Every structure is written in structure tokens, then in C-alpha cells.
Amino acid sequence: MSFCTVENLTLQAGGQTLVDNLSFCVAAGETLAIVGESGSGKTLSALSVLDLLPPGITRAGGRITLDGIDIAGATPAQKQKIRGGKAGMIFQEPMSSLNPLQRVGKQVAEAMLLHGKFSRGGLRGRVLELLTEVGLADAPRIAAAYPHLLSGGQRQRIMIAIALANDPQLLIADEPTTALDVTLEKQILDLIAAEQKSRGLGVLLITHNLSLVRRYADRVLVMDQGRAVETNSAAAVFAAPAHAQTKRLLAARNLAPPASIPNAPVLLEARDLAVKFPIFSGMLRRKTGEVAALDGVSFNLHAGETLGLVGESGSGKTTIGLLLLRLIRFQGEVLLDGTDLSKLSGARLRAMRRKIQIVFQDPYGSLAPRLTVGEIIGEGLTVHAKNLSRAEREEKVAAALRDVGLPADAKNRYPHEFSGGQRQRIAIARALILQPQVLVLDEPTSALDVTVQAEILRLLRSLQERTNVAYLFISHDLAVIRALSHRILVLKDGKVVEMGTAEEVLGAPRAGYTRALMEAAGV
């Protein structure tokens, strides 16, 4: 008997059907994963289980029963009992789902008191017990802390504790690890799996990450544009995907590695890079020590090849990207074509900038919202190719748009009219219009859907083959790194853990940390 049953659910907003005739059920002790791209309706389906749909979206049809209670006919009081009582929910963003002004212990206790299952007496003991259960070893200290003092992983554990506070029978996890590092991701999902086993929970896991599904889900429901296109056991889906969309999702994670480039000359040489921040303490704010974001990192980048920089957040990989562009201060030297970048200033630095360009992670933040796409892409030309006439500049912008596969009329439109993947194409066009020798790609695909990710990776690869630009590809995801990199550098806490060709590093990883990353990425 399933605890949660959804039959023929249809959700609509303003005449548009967002979820169409969707049915699924979650039994006690099983994990059902709903997989799909953004906009496929997977989160809405999950929210509708607890009747938490955002305003403007209406349930046009269908029946949802939780523990025998029909959600459509439930009174507000019944719904409140179900929410948090019989079904707990974990959200994507641990940074904003806790109240910043309350100690976390109090927030967990509040969740326990809400449903009247527990009395005030002995509450503190039970809160600490629960925090220990979700893997927070130093429970008394954590319970007394405010959310901002905790890391993302710790916060997500608190969210799990709150979701589990009233012994629910169903746990809804809406992309619970998207905002977390790969190794943390594994820990959190292991925790959910362990809780599921010990409590006999039904888990509804919403995700776009197929490698998670393979390891943690019993059954998979693949959604595309509001419809369930395939429902099957996880093993069957991965062994023999039936629907085209499922195949597309799977193929997107399995791009073949690039062909190697023999005897490419060294283009960029980085020696002993270090970035240190002083620690001030005491009344007089005297410098008492240093934190090294980056310490003694050296590497070479060959013309036309991709060097993959992989590591968790805080490993210093983004720092390397920023320092190559001289956007932050650093020690050490960077030789590009024999010129030391770290010693340039003024006009010579500006002239050098056209040789190294960057594409940022967030496609929504990296394009000036009030400039048209044509202005954004053409800006580099106005700085570095002042002698171009207006018509020549327009011509180059049009060519750049063509190169990245965007229509010519895009140049008069604003960035917000484009999707994430298209925006990333604009950012790539902006960087490549100056014909740089090195392009720093700072997690250019991590904010995108898997299938869009694959398109961008293919685009980057074809651009590299044509223009012979060298990429410094930064990512935490080894699956993405593998698809593009000739050589890989693994970073941890600002130090190089392992460096070598892609076959060496991925084929026979020497460091335990590399193996952990590989396991987390499902490579």
C-alpha cells in the first residue's frame, strides 16, 4: 500500500498546462526519483503533494492521497498536520531555508513542538539526539549556533533534522544537493539513504542529476515538458532507456573525451602561484597570520589544449582563474608568450588582456542587463580595436554570433530575453571576439541543465578545434572535465593534489581525493 499516491495530476497557470496527467506513487521504504530538465514540472509536482503550489498555479485535475487523506478535500488543519508531520520536505537552497535570526537548535525544537507529538520536557535532549543522528557530531555547539555560522552541508543536515523531527512517513527532497559540493552531495544523500533504511521512509527525490539517481533511487520517473515519459526501475532505465528524452539525458553525461594534441608548444607558464589573505585580530587589528587560498601552484598550458582544474569549493580553482586575468592580487609569476603578466600595468596590461579572456559560471550575472547583446559582444572591440569602423565592428559581432550558433537578430535584444544556455553562448562570443590565446572557463556549465551542458561542451570543443584557443576549464564535476580536458589538475585547499593527462588521472588516480571526486561524479 503506497503512502503517497498521485493520479492524473494536471497543473495549469494562465491557460498553460505545466504538468499534464501525471501519476506516481511512493511506497514506504522506497525511493522514487523524478528526473527532468528545468521547466519540466518536476518541482511543481513535488510541491503539489503537500498542496504548497505557488499562487497563480492551479490544480486542474487529479487526485492526491497522502496516508488515505485526499489533499484536495483536506481542511487547512488537516493539511497542516500532514505538512511536517506525516511528510517532511527538504529544499534546494540551505542558505535561505533556515531563519537567520534564530539559533538552529530552537528551529529544530519548534518543528518538534508544532505537531504536539512531543512535550516541552526533555525537548533539548531530543533535539541533540536528532542532530547527532543526522551526523552533526558536536550537537550542543551546533544547536546554539546561528545558521550563518554553519557550512552549507551542516545547514542541509539541519534541514533534514527538521524534516525528520516528527517521524514523517514521506520525505520530499527537492534537489537537496544542487547547491552543495560533490563530496558533500554524497554525504547528504548517504545520510538520507541511511535514514530511509532505519525509519522505513518513502523518499521522493527531485533531481536533474542522473548519476545520483543511479545510486540512490529504486524507481525513476523521467519528466519532459510536464509529461511523464518513462517510469521504470532505476536499473532498467539505465540499462535500456526507452524514451528519447531519457536517452538524451543519459547521453549528455557521457561525452567522449577529446582527441589528444601531440607536441603543442607551451603557451602559458604559471610558477609558484600563491594568494594569501591576512588575518587581523585584537584591538589594534594587527596582522597575526595568513590564510592561503592558493599555495605554490605551478602548471603549464599548451596551445590549443584544455587543462581541467577540478576541486571542491574553497580549493582555489576559481582563484586561479581570477588571478590569470589579474582581477585579484597574487604572488608568483605567469608567463604568457614570455611576458610576465604579474608585472604589467597600465596600457601594456590592457593590451595583454585581449590575450586572456574569461567565461563566468552564472550566465544570469555575467551579462550587463541593460546593454544589448550586440553592445556586450562588441565592447572588447571598442577597447582593443579602436580603428575599426562601425560597419566592420557590426560585421565582426555578427560573425561572433554565428560562431556560437545564435541568430543574427540577437544583437538588438537584451540578455534577459535568452535562456541560460543562450546567455552562456553570448558570454563565449564576448570572450572569443578578441581572438584570445587563452580562455578561462569558470564552471561555465554548472548552472545549466544536463542536455544544455552537453550542447555548450560540444560548442566549446568545436570552437577550440577551429581557433586553436587554449582552455583553462574549471569545474567541480569530473564528468564535465572529462568531456573537454586533455590534461587535468586536481586541487585541494589551494594545493595541487594530482596533475597529469586525462587518461592518467582518470584511468589510474593516485590520490584518494581524486578517487572521491570520481565516485561523487559517477565517472
Place this chain on the structure above:
Amino acid sequence: MPLSPLWQRRTKIFRAHRRGRFSLYVFAVIFVISMSANLIANDKPLLLEYRGNLYFPALQPIAETTFDPSFLPTAADFTNPQVQAAIRAHGWMVWPPIRYRYDTIVWNAGSFAPSPPSARDWLGTDEVSRDVLSRVIYGLRLSILFGFGLTIVASIIGILAGAVQGFYGGLTDLFFQRFIEIWSGMPQLFLLIILSSIIAPSFWILLAFLLLFSWMTLTGVVRAAFLRARNLDYVRAAKALGVADWRIMLRHMLPNAMIATLTFLPFILSDSVTLLASLDFLGFGMPPGSPSLGELVSEAKDNLQAPWLGFTAFITLAGILVLLIFIGEAVRDSFDPRKTQ
């Protein structure tokens, strides 16, 4: 020259904004009328012919002796019936629609000043027996010019100050912030009273003085927008492209601050108009005798038996402020990229 598609869309949104468009038309009419105040309300003829010669008395001073050698060699007073008779004898005159300047005394308005509206003085006369309509037209010109002047200069200074603070941050920001805190603590009104006891403030002195304090309105907003923007990826991307600091501020960061700025502009403009009116009301504004809306309000307060003064002052001031705000709203909407789709 054809407009770029972007500007076409902006003007289209503005045109679609009915209230704003209507306000703009009304304001434009008021603006044109008040700017040509000299040609609409004047105590001199616009054009006269005398013994075959053409004269433009509204534009050039003409000696009385031109018309009769027995008159005094001073500038001709065309309201004088003798002068009028002398001219009519040998030529003709074209008068403006309102035959009074803001400071012309209406001699035969009635037994009491202020006198009520009549066919000759449409809005009546004030307590010194001057034509109210003429004073309103001249007063509007003064208020609008003063408001625009103060708003434009104060906004430019304010935006520059905010931009520098936000872009460079750190110590620059710290010192600038403290300076603004101290500076804004200065008692503006007392300083103005002291100033007006030393010299009689003219238009320009008053403008410069108010500028000292009113530039700070926008600084905070612009600073906040720049502080937020300076670590955004697209600003970093521009730095990585080698774009110069001032150009980053102008092209990448200022547009961010522009919505906030444009939202404020109509309010700053109407604030400036209100500020001038209230200073005039208190008697610390323009020199006495200037055509000011504030002085009209003050006279209305002193002459409650003459409600045409109060109604005129209220409708004029409220009308101009409402129009400015409606126009501002429409401009703001048309610059909003979310609507420019």
C-alpha cells in the same frame, strides 16, 4: 535619422503610457507658455509703428522722447494714456494678450486690492494690485527653470559622488560617507537665514546655495547600486576585457543605478519646486517683487477674504507637481528593460 530599435521600443512604451503622455503634452504647453512669458504678458507692445518706423518695445527699451520731444528722455511707459495717445496719433501698436508684466501695477482695478477676477484680470489682482495671471505665468517660468537647474546639477554631482564611492569602496567610501554625514547635519535653513541677512539672494546665489545641500539625495542610492555592481561578473568581465574604469562606471554600472535615479528624479524636481516655493513663502527666497508662487501662497494666507489667490496658488503648485510625477513614472517605465521586450 532613424532611431535604434531600442529607442523605438522605449518611445513606444512611453507613448502607450496614456497618463504620462497626456501629462507631457500639458507640461509642454505650460512650459512653452511660461518660457514665452515676455511675449504673452507684458506691459509693452510687441510691435509698434510710429511715423513709418517699426519698433519692438518688448525686446528693446525705447525712450519716451521718441514719441514727443516734450516727454522725459526715460524709457517709455506704454501704460501711460498720454504716451498711448501720442503713438496712436501717428501709428499703431500690437499688444500681447495680457497687458501686464509681473510687476505692473493695475491702477484702476477697483477700490480694494486684491480685487476679484474680472474680464480684464482673469485671476484678479494681488494685494499690491498686480495681475495674478501674469504673475503665475512668470512664476511658473522661474520655478521650472530653478527646478530643472537644481535637479540637473544636483543629480550630476550626486551621481558622480555616489559612483566614486561605490566603485572604489574602502577608504574612499569611508571618508566620503563620514563627510556626507557631517555635511548633511548642517542646519540648512539657519544658514539660509544668515545668508539672506547679509546679502539679498539672487536666482543664482540661491541656486548655488541649495545645491550645496541637495546633491546628497542621490548619492546613497547610486553608491549602493555601484557597491552591489562592482563585484558582479559582468563588471569583472569588463575589467578582464581591459575596459577603463570610467567607462565601466558609465556603461556597465551607471545603467544599474539609472532606474533608481530616474525613480528619484521627478521627486527631486518637484522637491526643488516645493523648496523654492516654501523659501519664498517664508521670505528667504527670491528678492521681493519677484514673481514667485511661494509669495502668492503667502499673500493668499494673509488675504483669506480673497480666495482666488489661494485657489490659484494651490491649483498651480499642485498641478505642476502632479504633472512632473506622472511624466517621471512614464519615463521610468519606458527605461525598464523588463518592459522593453
